[in-house]
Amino acid sequence: MTKHIIYKNTKIAYTDQGKGTAVVLLHGFLENQTMWDAFVPELSKKYRVITLDLLGHGQTECLGYVHTMEDQADMVFALCAFLKIRKVVLVGHSMGGYVALAFAELYPDYMKGLFLLNSTSRADSDERKANRDRAVVCVKQNYGAFVSMSIANLFAEDNRERLAEVIEKVKEQALKTPLQGIVAALEGMKIRKDREVILHFAPYPMHLVLGQKDGVLVYEDSLEQIEDTRVELTTFPDGHMSHIENEQELLRVLMRFLKRV
Numbered sequence: 001m002t003k004h005i006i007y008k009n010t011k012i013a014y015t016d017q018g019k020g021t022a023v024v025l026l027h028g029f030l031e032n033q034t035m036w037d038a039f040v041p042e043l044s045k046k047y048r049v050i051t052l053d054l055l056g057h058g059q060t061e062c063l064g065y066v067h068t069m070e071d072q073a074d075m076v077f078a079l080c081a082f083l084k085i086r087k088v089v090l091v092g093h094s095m096g097g098y099v100a101l102a103f104a105e106l107y108p109d110y111m112k113g114l115f116l117l118n119s120t121s122r123a124d125s126d127e128r129k130a131n132r133d134r135a136v137v138c139v140k141q142n143y144g145a146f147v148s149m150s151i152a153n154l155f156a157e158d159n160r161e162r163l164a165e166v167i168e169k170v171k172e173q174a175l176k177t178p179l180q181g182i183v184a185a186l187e188g189m190k191i192r193k194d195r196e197v198i199l200h201f202a203p204y205p206m207h208l209v210l211g212q213k214d215g216v217l218v219y220e221d222s223l224e225q226i227e228d229t230r231v232e233l234t235t236f237p238d239g240h241m242s243h244i245e246n247e248q249e250l251l252r253v254l255m256r257f258l259k260r261v
Helices: 067-080 095-106 126-141 143-152 163-176 179-190 194-203 219-224 247-258
Strands: 003-007 010-017 024-025 048-052 088-093 111-117 206-210 234-235
Touching: 003 067, 010 067, 024 095, 024 143, 048 067, 048 179, 067 088, 067 179, 088 095, 095 111, 095 179, 111 179, 126 143, 143 163, 143 179, 163 234, 179 206, 206 219, 234 247
Parallel strands: 024 048, 024 088, 088 111, 111 206, 206 234
Antiparallel strands: 003 010, 010 048
């Protein structure tokens, strides 16, 4: 059942299920906490699982005109403090991974493990920043078309027909994201810091999941960031949406990782 707290006069939506090590699941851009629905029942048998809607997504309100990754991380920390959680394993998909890395930098003593799903520790390139600016213009001009196109491109091309029904449901959830939330997230992602150093020096277990046909992250570039690190890698042959395209395999990988932390 979804609950709410008020953070800086902003309503934050979350769920809290199970007992044990606290595992906080962070969704990506244009997603909300429902993306984890297939995972929570299994994970909450052994762990305390917290899902939440990040700022400007799902049932969580907007905090401002730009939601930096630090803003998001501070909000996640406030929720953990409210729930009296002292150590967390953070699991972040895409933008959720950027938030997890910001949290890891800001609150290192609270980290127990880091699981990055189709995400990167690196800052946006100049080209990506320009793409974010174009996306802001595009979404203001035609909200529906922007959301629809953005979601389709997250899946590997050869999966789009097979997963057509699921993709429609993902679009339905994405269309619940308010315009201000989309723009604030795009602006926040554009100015995020490079945090690759965390992957090299953090003392807790870390895991990176990549898709070889990810249209958002270049696979080879993503591999570079974990060279000479202790970060474990899982590669799937599909796109950016491993939690859907590779659901059962991902659940097994995540459960194995959680046993280690």
